[in-house]
Each structure stands twice: as C-alpha cells, then as structure tokens.
Amino acid sequence: MLTGEIRTAPRVLVMASAIGCPVVIALLIRRQRGAVSVSVVYGALFLTMPSAQTWLSVLRVDMIGLAFSLTGLYLFLKFDRWYLSMIPFAAAFFSKFTFVVAPAACFFYLISTGELNKSLKYLASYVALIGGAFFIIQTNTGGWFWFDTVLSSRIHFISIVRAIMPMLKEFRDCSLCLLFVALAMWIGRGELLRGTLTFPAMYLATSFIVMFARGKAGADSNYYLEWEAALCWCAGIGYNLLRSDPKVSNWAKIAAPAMLAANVLVVEALVNLHRQLPLYRSLSGCRDAYQYVKNYPGDRILSENVGAVVLARKTPGVLEPFLWSRLVVQDGWSAAEMLEMIRARHFDLILRTAGIPAAFDPVLSRWPDPVIEAIAKNYSPTRSFVCVDAELAYERKPTGP
Numbered sequence: 001m002l003t004g005e006i007r008t009a010p011r012v013l014v015m016a017s018a019i020g021c022p023v024v025i026a027l028l029i030r031r032q033r034g035a036v037s038v039s040v041v042y043g044a045l046f047l048t049m050p051s052a053q054t055w056l057s058v059l060r061v062d063m064i065g066l067a068f069s070l071t072g073l074y075l076f077l078k079f080d081r082w083y084l085s086m087i088p089f090a091a092a093f094f095s096k097f098t099f100v101v102a103p104a105a106c107f108f109y110l111i112s113t114g115e116l117n118k119s120l121k122y123l124a125s126y127v128a129l130i131g132g133a134f135f136i137i138q139t140n141t142g143g144w145f146w147f148d149t150v151l152s153s154r155i156h157f158i159s160i161v162r163a164i165m166p167m168l169k170e171f172r173d174c175s176l177c178l179l180f181v182a183l184a185m186w187i188g189r190g191e192l193l194r195g196t197l198t199f200p201a202m203y204l205a206t207s208f209i210v211m212f213a214r215g216k217a218g219a220d221s222n223y224y225l226e227w228e229a230a231l232c233w234c235a236g237i238g239y240n241l242l243r244s245d246p247k248v249s250n251w252a253k254i255a256a257p258a259m260l261a262a263n264v265l266v267v268e269a270l271v272n273l274h275r276q277l278p279l280y281r282s283l284s285g286c287r288d289a290y291q292y293v294k295n296y297p298g299d300r301i302l303s304e305n306v307g308a309v310v311l312a313r314k315t316p317g318v319l320e321p322f323l324w325s326r327l328v329v330q331d332g333w334s335a336a337e338m339l340e341m342i343r344a345r346h347f348d349l350i351l352r353t354a355g356i357p358a359a360f361d362p363v364l365s366r367w368p369d370p371v372i373e374a375i376a377k378n379y380s381p382t383r384s385f386v387c388v389d390a391e392l393a394y395e396r397k398p399t400g401p
Helices: 004-031 036-048 050-055 062-078 082-095 101-112 116-140 144-149 160-173 175-187 189-194 198-215 221-244 250-282 286-295 306-311 321-329 336-343 369-378
Strands: 300-303 349-352 379-384 392-396
Touching (some): 004 062, 004 221, 036 050, 036 221, 036 250, 050 160, 050 221, 050 250, 062 082, 062 101, 062 221, 082 101, 101 116, 101 198, 160 198, 160 221, 175 221, 175 250, 198 221, 221 250, 286 306, 286 349, 300 306, 336 369, 369 379
Antiparallel strands (some): 349 392, 379 392
8 A cells, every 4th residue: 555655756746847847938938038037937927827726736637748848848849850759748648648739839839940851750650669569568567557557547538518618607707817818919910920929829729629628427637738838838938029019009008917817816816725625625624524434344345435445544445436337337348246246335434516417417427326225225314424435434334234
C-alpha cells in the first residue's frame, strides 16, 4: 500500500507542474517579444482561470501533462531543432492522450509557413516516437496498456449536446478575457498574418477541439485546462501588441488591464463562492469517514471512494467502480462474481453514495442495478458521513436463525 512519502511526492509533483505552467506561458509570451511585466502578469493569469483553480491542487495527471505540452511549445519556438520538442510532447501524450493539440498546432504552423517537408518530418517523427514507446509499454504490460488506455475508454460515450452547456459556462466565465483576445486579434490582424499571433491562435483553435471531450460520460472541466493556457498566451501576446501600437489610444491601453483585473475578481468570486465552497462542504466529513475505514476491524472493503480504502491500507473490492460498472452495463461484462461476493457477505464493509436512484444512472451511479439490490438485501447502513462517495457505511445484516 501507499506510504505517506509516496502519497506526498505525486502531490508535490502536481503542484510543481501547476506552478510551472504559468512560468512557461510567461516564457512563451516573452519569447514572442513580450515585455517582462506583460509576460509575468499574463502567465500568472492562468492560475486565476476557472478550471485551473479547480484542478491545480487535485492529484491527477492533467497539470503534469499540460506542463509537458507547454514546455514542448517553448522548445519548438526557441530552438531551430524542432525535434527537441518531441520528448515533452510524448511525455504529455502518455500522461493523458488528449494532450495532442500542442504538436498538432506545431504541425499546422509549419504548414502555414510553407515548410511542408519539415511539417511532414515533424509528424512522422512524432508518430514514430509515440508508436515506439507504445509498443514497448504494451509489451512490458502483457498487453494491458492497450486495454487501459484505449479499449476501456470506448465505453465512455461522448455526447456533443452534453458538452455544449458546460462549454458555454466556461466561455461565460472567461468572457472578458475572450473579448480582449478577439479585440487584440482584430486590432493586430496584421501581426496575425505576419506570424506573431499565428502560432498562439492555432494553439487556441486546436485546444478548443478538446473541449468537446467534456461531453464524455464522467468527464469534467479538466478538459478545459489547455484551452485556458492557450487563452492566456493569446491574451498576453495581444496586449503586448496593443501597448506597442502608437495608433491605439492611451485610455485603451489602460482599460485593457483594468478589464482583465475585473475578470479575475469575478472569476475568483464565482469559482470560490459558487463552486468550491459547496465542494468543500461536501468534503467536511471525509476526515471522519477515512478514520472510520482505517479503524474498522475488517480488511475487505467495497467502496465508491477508493481513496478512503487505499489510504487505510486495506483491500478495495474494485479499484475503479465507475469504469467497472460501465464495462458491465455497456460492454457486457459479467457481474456474477461481484454479486456472489456480496450475497456471500464477503466484504466486511461497503461505502456508498446516498441518494442514488435504484435505477442505474450512467452518469451518477457507480453500480449496476443488481449490485445495488444485492447490497440492500445483505447489508444495512450503519453510519453516515458528509463525504463524497463515502456518505453511507454498510455492514452485514445479522444472519437469520
């Protein structure tokens, strides 16, 4: 099981990556003739973006992958040796396979500059590196890497309609920043044609495509992180063009940062008061829930909150309930073994979310109907907690005479 040191190290890595992202954004702006002050301000802007605030402290690969992607972009811009960017781009891809938009932006940028041969070499090299690494990992995992990264994901259906509303909310939250970028691109459209804005604009466009993955079952706003980074890059380049353009009035140069500051204050209030505060409240009882699991005499625990089981150094019944349920309901996997263990009261303790309807909901429920019914027949709720995915603790029902 995980030790305290092992749990701490990945969290430090995530936070270091989250801090590194605005640093690299600042370097990207500076690389394209941005003033030092502009580069620092618009790099730091990333940490105030709505999705960045939500995910910068969460133990996931998103910030790590984004840091690799941005690093690859910087190496691509800074050095004539374009192949230097391949390693961080590959590392980003293997962090999360949606991190392909940065190399895609590089590829399209090379085409836009008339370097077709170089763009084809770039694409071929990237595909070869990814393919070679994939083959090595696939071989060393006995074929499971393909299943974990590709086959298991195919059951997560994507609905474009479901993606639209969260995307519109993201655009609303970033509306002032978006408006600023649009105005900057219009005023500096000559620079867009000459190349200063071309690369950031391409990155913004390619990262926009990934936002539609928000319509995938179980997806969240972490798919917006790369778009937010690209938006900060574009905003920084755009403002630098405005402040250096003699035709732009002084009041406009002053109004731009004021507008951005207002956007930051609004987003901070919106995210922290309307999103983060309810989330913190829903976690207020997790300390008690985790301590309860740790002190519980049994070792075999079936839980929707797998973290509570792992941190207690006990044995989880399923490592990924969300994925397992979809493999059963949508892909035809058998639930017979799980049902048999529940009916035989194999598990010492079961942790579930309260308020889930009996009928299987592909978005909310972690378990198919037969599993929920088997739990109800063989286990009784004995404790409740204010903790996400660990709201009710079930223990075995007394055995009849």
